[in-house]
Amino acid sequence: CCNNGGFAWREANGFLTPHGQPDDYSGGRIERIDIATGAIEILYKDGDFRCSLRGPNDIVFDSHGGFWFTDHGKSRDRERDITGIFYAKADGTQLEEVIFPSENPNGIGLSADGTRLYAAETFTCRLMAFDIVAPGKVASASGTPLYRPAGYKFFDSLCVEACGNICVATIGECGISVISPAGELVEFVATDDVFTTNICWGGKDMMDAYITCSGSGRLVKARWKRPGLKLTY
Numbered sequence: 001c002c003n004n005g006g007f008a009w010r011e012a013n014g015f016l017t018p019h020g021q022p023d024d025y026s027g028g029r030i031e032r033i034d035i036a037t038g039a040i041e042i043l044y045k046d047g048d049f050r051c052s053l054r055g056p057n058d059i060v061f062d063s064h065g066g067f068w069f070t071d072h073g074k075s076r077d078r079e080r081d082i083t084g085i086f087y088a089k090a091d092g093t094q095l096e097e098v099i100f101p102s103e104n105p106n107g108i109g110l111s112a113d114g115t116r117l118y119a120a121e122t123f124t125c126r127l128m129a130f131d132i133v134a135p136g137k138v139a140s141a142s143g144t145p146l147y148r149p150a151g152y153k154f155f156d157s158l159c160v161e162a163c164g165n166i167c168v169a170t171i172g173e174c175g176i177s178v179i180s181p182a183g184e185l186v187e188f189v190a191t192d193d194v195f196t197t198n199i200c201w202g203g204k205d206m207m208d209a210y211i212t213c214s215g216s217g218r219l220v221k222a223r224w225k226r227p228g229l230k231l232t233y
Contacts, residue, residue, distance in 0.1 A: 002030060006026055008022040029045040051095050052083075056070070056071050066136055068110070069088070085097070099141045105121055107169070117131075118158060146179065155169070163226055166178070176209075191211060199212075201229070
């Protein structure tokens with residue numbers, strides 16, 4: 001899993017929100033956690049394979065024994081990290097920054113056939129698409145801007161429907177933006193929380209959506225119109 005090294009927190013208007021790099025920042029890293037015992041193993045840390053890991057954020061596994069992850073970076077009083085998107089092997093033998101630079105990359109996901117990588121940028125509020133040409137390789141690190149909503153909003157984490165739509169948690173608009181692979185807004189599913197930050201699938205039919213409402217500190221379960229895409233693991 002991704003460990004971003006910690007956040008400083010600020011309370012304002014009844015919400016508790018992340019606010020930059022904390023004084024006790026412990027460095028970014030990728031960890032392997034034994035669910036049964038709680039044992040933690042550091043798989044990759046800052047400096048391994050000459051890679052800078054500032055704030056690993058979101059992760060998705062492919063069918064080739066590897067995984068993609070975003071590094072959201074850290075911000076300080078007068079500066080902010082410029083970060084990228086990485087590919088790594090689950091056995092600890094490979095770590096590479098494949099896409100750089102990326103503007104505060106956050107949510108990440110794969111198409112059903114594994115040929116397309118999706119990444120949500122937070123502060124630009126862009127959904128980016130990258131064509132995968134081989135395990136851990138993309139056709140262009142520049143990618144294609146697939147969708148950006150109007151107005152002042154922020155994209156957070158994402159997941160993919162079985163039909164190919166990309167569902168992106170949208171901060172500031174209170175809900176989930178559902179975007180087609182062609183870059184069109186299919187629908188917007190509203191919540192009651194301005195800090196809606198994540199979504200994933202569950203249930204026998206993969207039509208249960210679990211959504212984090214971070215502003216109010218809730219994890220909610222809702223029935224979705226379409227089944228979600230099963231993850232590789």
